[in-house]
Amino acid sequence: MEHAKAHSHIRRIIYVIPFTSIIEQNAEVFRDMLGDDAVLEHHSNFIPDETDWKSKLAVENWDAPVVVTTNVQFFDSFFANKTSKCRKLHNIANSIVIFDEVQAIPVEKLQPCIEVLRELTANYGVSAVLCTATQPAISKSASFKSGLELEGKEIIRDVPYLFNALRRTRQTWLGPRSHEEVAEQLRQEEQMLCIVSTRDQALQLFAEIEDMDGAFHLSALMYPEHRTQVLKKIRKRLAPDNPQPCRVVSTQLIEAGVDVDFPVVFRCLAGMDSIAQAAGRCNREGRRELGEVFIYEPENMPSAGYFRQTADSAKRLFQPFAEKLLEPECIRSYFDDYFWKNQHRMDEDSILECCRAGTQRAEFAFEDIAEFRMIDNANQAIIIARDDEAAELVRQLKYAEFPKAILRQLQRYSVQVYPNQFRELKKGWLNQPVPGLDIHVLQQDNAEVLYSKRTGLQCEAPEGQGFIL
Structure with a gap:
């Protein structure tokens, strides 16, 4: 489904997806089609090379024909109060923004996100393409009066027929x-x-x-x-x-x-x-x-x-x-029963109330507005140095002048755990190889005990098992 205002010049395409688990896979598809220089990847697993100032500047500015990013990077930037996060915003104007799996926007954050889309499409020449197998997620209806009023159209015509045919x-x-x-x-x-x-x-x-x-x-x-x-x-x-x-x-x-x-x-x-x-x-x-x-x-x-x-x-x-x-009728009934009946929860952090108050007083509480987070994630990353390659990267980390390049590679060997699980594992099972750097590693010997080749990390230490330091 497309939501757009006519504009004369398309500056770039921004592809937004909620899941970091497949974003690198999708970015690689774009690179195969368009070449490495045409595609910029920006998400929590991506760390630009500190030695390459052009790379760092491109990421902060989203200065590329195609940008592949996440809901978190996209929406958090509009409510941020730091220049590093806001520097990209001018490059979103006159772009085509493709939201994949748009229904995955958390219901508690939905209203501020809808207002961002409404403003971009009404006043900044943005065409928004909303992709989902479970329409209608955020479009305005009798049941969802605060939804997005689509001025555009369904890209796919005769949806009921296609559901049956496919x-x-x-x-x-x-x-x-x-x-x-x-x-x-x-x-x-x-x-x-x-x-x-x-x-x-x-x-x-x-x-x-x-x-x-x-x-x-x-x-x-x-x-x-x-x-x-x-x-x-x-x-x-x-x-x-x-x-x-x-x-x-x-x-x-x-x-x-x-x-x-x-x-x-x-x-x-x-x-x-x-x-x-x-x-x-x-x-x-x-x-x-x-x-x-x-x-x-x-x-x-x-x-x-x-x-x-x-x-x-x-x-x-x-x-x-x-x-x-x-089928579409069933999906609509689902949204009617769960999604739209939670309209009272769609701005959990009262972000829009802060924005309206700022408009009335001509004085915005930027610090309060910046409390907006698409995902409230208190999880802790642990690097699993089970493979020789991961162990070697951890060794290099101790001597690296620019550690972010190595940390980017180590993302492929990290597991996120809940705070209580992290506290348990920290009791003798984890190393902190670089003083002052908040990096915790399950070294090879400990990984033999706590990491299964079949099911991954065991978050509770075995009964009676001595620590391997």
């Missing part, structure tokens, strides 16, 4: 299932993917099938390079010219545009946007008449919070929209 899966609601019951069904499939909502669910379910041929686990407890290696093995087993057993248990990270094609997908109960993403990993290449998507309610479903709320809204639709869960 239907690739059949969705079936299984009801409540225990880990053992789900595992028994997984064992009956030669090739299948099961997606769960939490790391603990993934570990518990994988433990039920890990003895089988072609069993794999994927979660954010595995560092990116490790996940890449596992995905290569998975794709090799799924290759149509030489299919082999492949049974994968994964958290939501595989839903974020990861290119895999399974004949059968299981999804534990979640919001309709997540179910739609899971279905996108099933019969992706259209090699079968219909792939099978099974949705079940796990025994350890959260009692409250985001996962519970979105799951309850989706569950209400399973009977009236049986086997038609991905």
Whole structure:
């Protein structure tokens, strides 16, 4: 869907995606098409070379024909009060901004983001392209009066017809299932993917099938390079010219545009946007008449919070929209039940109230407005020096004049953990190789104990296990 105001000159294309897990993959596709010099990558995993002032300046200014970035980098900049974050803003004018998976904007932050889009398209010559398989996420309607009033049009015409013509899966609601019951069904499939909502669910379910041929686990407890290696093995087993057993248990990270094609997908109960993403990993290449998507309610479903709320809204639709869960009418009903009824929560930090007060007084509380964060992330990164390459990079870090270039490479070997997990691991398991630099490393010897080649980082030290220093 496009939201635009006519303008005479397009300065650049800005591609915005919510998931850092696939942004490097997508940026590489653009580079293959347009060349390295045409594409600028800017996200939390990207650290420009400190020795190259042109690179640093380009990142701060977004001075390139194509910019690949994240929701965090894009929206946080509009509410920031630091010059380094705001320096890029003038280069957004007269651009085409493509928002991939626009429904992934957190509901608590949605209203300030909508106002940014409204202002850019009305007064700064920006064309906004809103991409999502679960329209209508943020467009104005009778149920969502504060949504974005689209002056443009659907790029894809006759959406209901296309949904039917391109239907690739059949969705079936299984009801409540225990880990053992789900595992028994997984064992009956030669090739299948099961997606769960939490790391603990993934570990518990994988433990039920890990003895089988072609069993794999994927979660954010595995560092990116490790996940890449596992995905290569998975794709090799799924290759149509030489299919082999492949049974994968994964958290939501595989839903974020990861290119895999399974004949059968299981999804534990979640919001309709997540179910739609899971279905996108099933019969992706259209090699079968219909792939099978099974949705079940796990025994350890959260009692409250985001996962519970979105799951309850989706569950209400399973009977009236049986086997038609991905059609536009069902998606609209989902947003009507969950998303739009949370309009009172769509500016959790009262950012717009601060902006309105500043307009009235001609005096803006920039420090308060800068409290806006797309993601409130208090997690701590830990570098896993399990591989020789990671261990060598950590060694070089101690003597580097410009450490950011090495830190960028070490992003591929890092895992994010919650604060309580970090406190436990810090009790003798982590090293801080460079004094004064907030970098914590799980060295090779400790990694042999706390890092599994199959499931990644174990966040609790084994009972009775002595520290390896």
